[in-house]
Amino acid sequence: MAATLKNFETRFNKKYQYPYVFLNNEEFDTAFMNEMTRIVERGSGAQVQFGKVPEEHWSYPEWIDQEKAAKARKAMGDKGIVYGGSESYRFMCRYFSGFFYRHPLLQQFDYYWRVEPGVEFSCNVNYDVFRFMASNRKKYGFVITMQEIPETIPTLWKTITEEFLPKGPRFMEGTSRPAIRYFGPPSPNGYNGCHFWSNFEIASFDFFRSPEYNQYFELLDRKGGFFYERWGDAPVHSIAAGLFLSTEEIHYFHDIGYRHYPFSHCPADFVFRRENNCACDPFEPTEISHGSCQTMWNIHYAL
Known part of the structure; x- marks a missing residue:
């Protein structure tokens, strides 16, 4: 850190x-x-x-069968899935999915920048990103998008489309939800796995504090997928952004150089890299800016 x-x-x-x-x-x-x-x-x-973090936010809720959860961790760990056997990782994913924005120390803020241990910013950031978000009415910002490991979320999309979306019109009337198209059609098998990598986020707390987001999280939490599978906060946040935000409210920070092992993003423009003292190479093997999820965003959704 x-x-x-x-x-x-x-x-x-x-x-x-x-x-x-x-x-x-x-x-x-x-x-x-x-x-x-x-x-x-x-x-x-x-x-x-x-x-x-309050203990009740970093532990098992009362409705979780801990024996069933332990068996799921062992099975996933035996398959060699990243963090598949980790209990603490599941607590972390659940916490960032539904609790971090409720912490008393964060109530004074309108926006946040999530900074994880071990990450590196490879270029100077010479503008105020929070003023940028506010003045342009942006609510969620990302720097890397990629596909989630399918074995960690086998029922997440089905749960959202079959159990949450039918209740959605009560609070989404009049909203076209264009951003959800990025993740696939709203059918049980429609998810393409793309998600915004949440170890980097610059976002509005109002998005997470909204009634619709919290209704969404409560349903997912009750289903137990954070423990019986390995639902990550990244796909949970990303799909929510697709459901509740327009494309114009989501921003790709293509000008922020970022590295979090094993992936990185480096701004492609040579002049920009020189002017902002970048210490990265857009052609290095860990560069993920040309992956299928990022390419799809650039073609269809970049503004």
């Missing part, structure tokens, strides 16, 4: 001094808090806050 924070301060926040909120399911130790605070003080001098 120290390396990521130093990089983020240098590339963006020393110019804008936006506050940081660190959240963890355990109490942060003093050494961690001191180091994070020291890095920010030497950089932007921004405010730094530390909070704890």
Whole structure:
């Protein structure tokens, strides 16, 4: 996290001094808090806050059969699926799907930028992304889109199309929902697997705090797919953006260089990379900007 924070301060926040909120399911130790605070003080001098995730947000809800969940983890782990055998990863996915935006420390904010440990920003970001989002009425921003591992979400799309969408018109009347077409037709087997990689998100809290999003999450949570399968917060967020936002409200930050192993995005324009001191190569093997999901977005939805 120290390396990521130093990089983020240098590339963006020393110019804008936006506050940081660190959240963890355990109490942060003093050494961690001191180091994070020291890095920010030497950089932007921004405010730094530390909070704890409530236990009920990082545990099993009462309706989950934990024996069934354990068997599902073992089966997925035996198949070698990434994080398939991890219990904590499932807690994390559920938390980011339905709880992070409810944390008391975040109620003061209208937008957030999710910054994960181990990520690297490879170009200077020389404009205020939050003012950009607000002035252009954007509600969800991404930098990488790719296909989800099908074995982790075998019933997610069917659950949404067969159990949630029939209830949708109560709050979606008059909304064309054009962005949902990016993910496939609203039929049980229509999902193409594309999702916005959620370890990078710049988004509006109003989107997640909305009644429709929370009705959507509550239905998914009750189905148990976060534990009986391995529903990720990335497809959950992405499909919700497709359902509740227009194409114009979703933004691809093509000008932000980003790396999170094993994938990366590097702006293609040579002059841009030179002017913004980019340390990346758009032709390196981990570059994913030419994948099928990104290409489809560029052709049909990029503005």
